[in-house]
Amino acid sequence: MSLVTAAALSAMIVAAPGLAKDKKPMDPNKRICRSEVPTGSMMSKSVCHTRAEWIMIDEQNQAATDSAIRSRRTNGQ
Template sequence: MIVFLIAGLLATAAQTAPAPAPTDAAPKPEKRVCRSETATGSTIPKRICHTKAEWAQIESDNARNVDAVRNRAPSR
Protein backbone atom coordinates (compact mmCIF):
# COMPACT_ATOMS: atom_id res chain seq x y z
CA MET A 1 0.00 0.00 0.00
CA ILE A 2 2.74 2.45 0.94
CA VAL A 3 4.67 1.52 -2.21
CA PHE A 4 1.69 2.50 -4.36
CA LEU A 5 1.30 5.79 -2.52
CA ILE A 6 4.97 6.69 -2.99
CA ALA A 7 4.83 5.63 -6.65
CA GLY A 8 1.77 7.83 -7.17
CA LEU A 9 3.46 10.82 -5.57
CA LEU A 10 6.56 10.35 -7.71
CA ALA A 11 4.45 10.06 -10.85
CA THR A 12 2.58 13.30 -10.16
CA ALA A 13 5.79 15.09 -9.23
CA ALA A 14 7.37 14.04 -12.52
CA GLN A 15 4.40 15.36 -14.50
CA THR A 16 4.43 18.87 -13.05
CA ALA A 17 6.58 21.34 -14.93
CA PRO A 18 9.21 23.21 -12.95
CA ALA A 19 8.25 26.76 -12.12
CA PRO A 20 10.02 29.38 -14.25
CA ALA A 21 12.62 31.48 -12.49
CA PRO A 22 11.27 34.87 -11.42
CA THR A 23 12.48 37.57 -13.78
CA ASP A 24 11.72 40.55 -11.57
CA ALA A 25 13.47 39.32 -8.44
CA ALA A 26 14.48 41.81 -5.80
CA PRO A 27 17.93 43.31 -6.39
CA LYS A 28 20.74 41.88 -4.31
CA PRO A 29 21.82 44.05 -1.41
CA GLU A 30 25.16 45.76 -1.88
CA LYS A 31 28.20 44.04 -0.51
CA ARG A 32 29.61 45.54 2.68
CA VAL A 33 33.20 46.79 2.68
CA CYS A 34 34.97 46.86 6.04
CA ARG A 35 37.92 49.03 7.00
CA SER A 36 40.00 49.25 10.15
CA GLU A 37 40.37 52.77 11.52
CA THR A 38 42.38 53.78 14.56
CA ALA A 39 41.05 56.78 16.47
CA THR A 40 43.44 59.48 17.55
CA GLY A 41 44.90 58.60 20.93
CA SER A 42 44.04 54.92 20.65
CA THR A 43 46.15 51.94 19.68
CA ILE A 44 43.21 49.62 19.06
CA PRO A 45 41.74 49.78 15.55
CA LYS A 46 37.98 49.74 15.14
CA ARG A 47 36.33 47.84 12.29
CA ILE A 48 33.82 49.94 10.35
CA CYS A 49 31.63 48.45 7.60
CA HIS A 50 29.61 50.31 4.94
CA THR A 51 28.54 49.73 1.35
CA LYS A 52 30.61 51.15 -1.50
CA ALA A 53 28.03 53.90 -2.03
CA GLU A 54 28.12 54.83 1.67
CA TRP A 55 31.95 54.94 1.64
CA ALA A 56 31.85 57.22 -1.42
CA GLN A 57 29.41 59.55 0.38
CA ILE A 58 31.57 59.59 3.54
CA GLU A 59 34.70 60.41 1.52
CA SER A 60 32.84 63.14 -0.37
CA ASP A 61 31.60 64.67 2.89
CA ASN A 62 35.11 64.53 4.37
CA ALA A 63 36.62 66.24 1.32
CA ARG A 64 33.95 68.95 1.44
CA ASN A 65 34.66 69.55 5.15
CA VAL A 66 38.41 69.81 4.51
CA ASP A 67 37.80 72.32 1.70
CA ALA A 68 35.51 74.37 3.95
CA VAL A 69 38.17 74.56 6.68
CA ARG A 70 40.91 75.46 4.19
CA ASN A 71 38.83 78.20 2.56
CA ARG A 72 37.64 79.72 5.82
CA ALA A 73 38.92 83.24 6.39
CA PRO A 74 41.28 83.45 9.36
CA SER A 75 39.66 84.98 12.42
CA ARG A 76 41.43 87.90 14.04
Protein backbone atom coordinates in the same frame (compact mmCIF):
# COMPACT_ATOMS: atom_id res chain seq x y z
CA MET B 1 20.06 60.73 3.56
CA SER B 2 18.43 63.43 1.50
CA LEU B 3 16.66 62.65 -1.74
CA VAL B 4 19.01 64.90 -3.71
CA THR B 5 22.08 63.20 -2.26
CA ALA B 6 20.63 59.77 -3.00
CA ALA B 7 19.83 60.77 -6.58
CA ALA B 8 23.32 62.19 -7.13
CA LEU B 9 24.93 59.10 -5.64
CA SER B 10 22.81 56.82 -7.82
CA ALA B 11 23.80 58.76 -10.92
CA MET B 12 27.49 58.47 -10.04
CA ILE B 13 27.26 54.76 -9.39
CA VAL B 14 25.39 54.11 -12.62
CA ALA B 15 27.83 56.24 -14.64
CA ALA B 16 31.00 54.84 -13.05
CA PRO B 17 30.89 51.34 -14.61
CA GLY B 18 30.69 52.88 -18.08
CA LEU B 19 34.04 54.57 -17.55
CA ALA B 20 35.93 51.30 -17.08
CA LYS B 21 35.07 49.04 -20.00
CA ASP B 22 37.34 46.17 -19.00
CA LYS B 23 36.27 45.97 -15.34
CA LYS B 24 33.21 44.40 -13.78
CA PRO B 25 30.50 46.83 -12.68
CA MET B 26 30.93 47.81 -9.04
CA ASP B 27 28.10 46.73 -6.78
CA PRO B 28 27.01 49.75 -4.68
CA ASN B 29 25.56 47.37 -2.06
CA LYS B 30 28.79 45.43 -1.49
CA ARG B 31 29.85 45.62 2.15
CA ILE B 32 33.36 47.02 2.61
CA CYS B 33 35.20 47.13 5.93
CA ARG B 34 38.01 49.54 6.72
CA SER B 35 40.35 49.47 9.67
CA GLU B 36 40.44 52.76 11.59
CA VAL B 37 42.37 53.80 14.69
CA PRO B 38 40.29 56.12 16.90
CA THR B 39 42.06 59.19 18.30
CA GLY B 40 43.73 58.38 21.59
CA SER B 41 43.76 54.64 20.98
CA MET B 42 46.37 52.23 19.74
CA MET B 43 43.82 49.54 18.87
CA SER B 44 42.31 49.56 15.39
CA LYS B 45 38.58 49.20 14.93
CA SER B 46 36.82 47.68 11.94
CA VAL B 47 34.18 49.98 10.40
CA CYS B 48 31.87 48.49 7.77
CA HIS B 49 29.57 50.25 5.28
CA THR B 50 28.34 49.63 1.75
CA ARG B 51 30.36 50.94 -1.19
CA ALA B 52 27.72 53.66 -1.74
CA GLU B 53 27.93 54.73 1.91
CA TRP B 54 31.73 54.91 1.77
CA ILE B 55 31.52 57.13 -1.31
CA MET B 56 29.20 59.50 0.55
CA ILE B 57 31.38 59.46 3.69
CA ASP B 58 34.52 60.18 1.65
CA GLU B 59 32.79 63.05 -0.19
CA GLN B 60 31.52 64.56 3.08
CA ASN B 61 34.98 64.30 4.64
CA GLN B 62 36.55 65.94 1.58
CA ALA B 63 33.96 68.76 1.64
CA ALA B 64 34.62 69.38 5.35
CA THR B 65 38.37 69.47 4.73
CA ASP B 66 37.97 71.88 1.80
CA SER B 67 35.69 74.10 3.89
CA ALA B 68 38.19 74.21 6.76
CA ILE B 69 41.00 75.14 4.37
CA ARG B 70 38.92 77.89 2.72
CA SER B 71 37.88 79.20 6.13
CA ARG B 72 41.46 79.38 7.30
CA ARG B 73 42.54 81.21 4.14
CA THR B 74 39.75 83.81 4.43
CA ASN B 75 40.56 84.47 8.09
CA GLY B 76 44.06 85.59 7.10
CA GLN B 77 45.98 82.82 8.79
